[in-house]
Amino acid sequence: QLQLHQSGPGLVKPSETLSLTCNVSGGSMTSTNFYWGWIRQSPGKGLEWIGNVLFNGDTSYNPSLKNRVTMSVDTSKNHFSLRLSSVTAADTAVYFCARHVGLHDTSGYHLYFDYWGQGVLVTVSS
Amino acid sequence: QSDLTQPASVSGSPGQSITISCTGSISDVGSYKYVCWYQQYPGKAPKLVIYDVTERPSGISDRFSGSKSGNTASLTISRLQAEDEADYFCSSWTTSSTWVFGGGTKVTVL
Numbered sequence: 001q002l003q004l005h006q007s008g009p010g011l012v013k014p015s016e017t018l019s020l021t022c023n024v025s026g027g028s029m030t031s032t033n034f035y036w037g038w039i040r041q042s043p044g045k046g047l048e049w050i051g052n053v054l055f056n057g058d059t060s061y062n063p064s065l066k067n068r069v070t071m072s073v074d075t076s077k078n079h080f081s082l083r084l085s086s087v088t089a090a091d092t093a094v095y096f097c098a099r100h101v102g103l104h105d106t107s108g109y110h111l112y113f114d115y116w117g118q119g120v121l122v123t124v125s126s
Numbered sequence: 127q128s129d130l131t132q133p134a135s136v137s138g139s140p141g142q143s144i145t146i147s148c149t150g151s152i153s154d155v156g157s158y159k160y161v162c163w164y165q166q167y168p169g170k171a172p173k174l175v176i177y178d179v180t181e182r183p184s185g186i187s188d189r190f191s192g193s194k195s196g197n198t199a200s201l202t203i204s205r206l207q208a209e210d211e212a213d214y215f216c217s218s219w220t221t222s223s224t225w226v227f228g229g230g231t232k233v234t235v236l
Contacts, residue, residue: 039227046128047164047172047215049225062224096171110178111160111219116171 002027004097004117012091012124018084022097022117029075030055035100036073036080037113040093048093052100053080087124094119129226130155130216137234138206146231148199148216154226156197160219163192163201165212166230172215176201203233211235 008020022036029036035052042048051061053071061069065084073080084091097117103110131149138144148155148163155161161179164172174183176192179199189204199218203210216228 039225046229047217047227049217049227060223063222098171108178110181112162112174112177113164113172113217114174114183116173119171 002099002115004099004115006095006097006117006120008095008120008122010121010123012087012122013126014088014124015086018082018087018091018095018122018124020082020095020097020120020122021079022081023077023079024099025078029073029078029080033101033103035060035102036071037098037100038071038082039096039098039113041096041119042090042093050082050084050095089124092122092124094121128229130218130228132214132216132228132231134229135232135234137236138203139236140206140208142206143202143204144206144233146201146203146214146216146233148201148218148228150197150199150218150226152197153222154197154218154220155194155199157221158219159194161192161194161199162217163190163199164215164217166215167212175214206235208235 003025005023012018037052038050053059068085070083096119098113099115163176165175166172175190179194180192191202213230215230
């Protein structure tokens with residue numbers, strides 16, 4: 001059973017960089033069928049896709065965050081990471097990591113997030 | 127404000143059916159079959175209940191079903207149970223190769 005577990009500070013000062021890591025266990029990260037994604041949820045609000053990273057380092061980001069986001073992957077350690085720079089109070093949210101499936105089988109192509117991390121509340125405050 | 131529009135709340139009695147709508151545009155819901163629905167309990171991570179508009183992942187009850195017409199997708203929960211009380215979010219792949227989500231719908235079992 002695949003499991004994703006997130007780690008990182010719960011408090012970040014304004015203008016600094018938010019850094020989170022997601023450890024993957026129970027499965028391999030090195031498949032072209034799976035991207036590794038980050039999604040956030042502001043308190044009491046909906047979900048926002050931040051971006052995805054493939055095992056080879058290929059990335060795709062939400063255009064609204066693209067200038068501040070960096071995602072990376074370390075398959076030797078079975079983890080992937082998120083960095084969000086120049087944070088403000090608007091970046092306060094629960095951050096989730098998740099496996100993004102992009103799979104082609106006999107019934108066609110499929111896209112969805114299946115396994116999720118537990119979520120980490122990151123508060124931006126001085 | 128979310129990219130996909132969902133009703134803030136829907137309620138129903140045990141045994142009834144409820145439907146949650148998710149309205150997007152030709153740039154997302156209207157263009158692809160890649161519409162998903164997630165169930166989320168308070169303080170927990172979202173759980174996939176529908177993908178590809180109509181498909182259920184293994185282990186998801188057949189009381190959950192999905193459909194789409196034009197730019198609007200829908201999730202129907204049949205034979206409503208107390209355990210279905212949760213928040214539900216829709217999401218769609220877009221023509222910009224990004225994901226967008228709805229604002230979420232709180233389902234209350236009366």
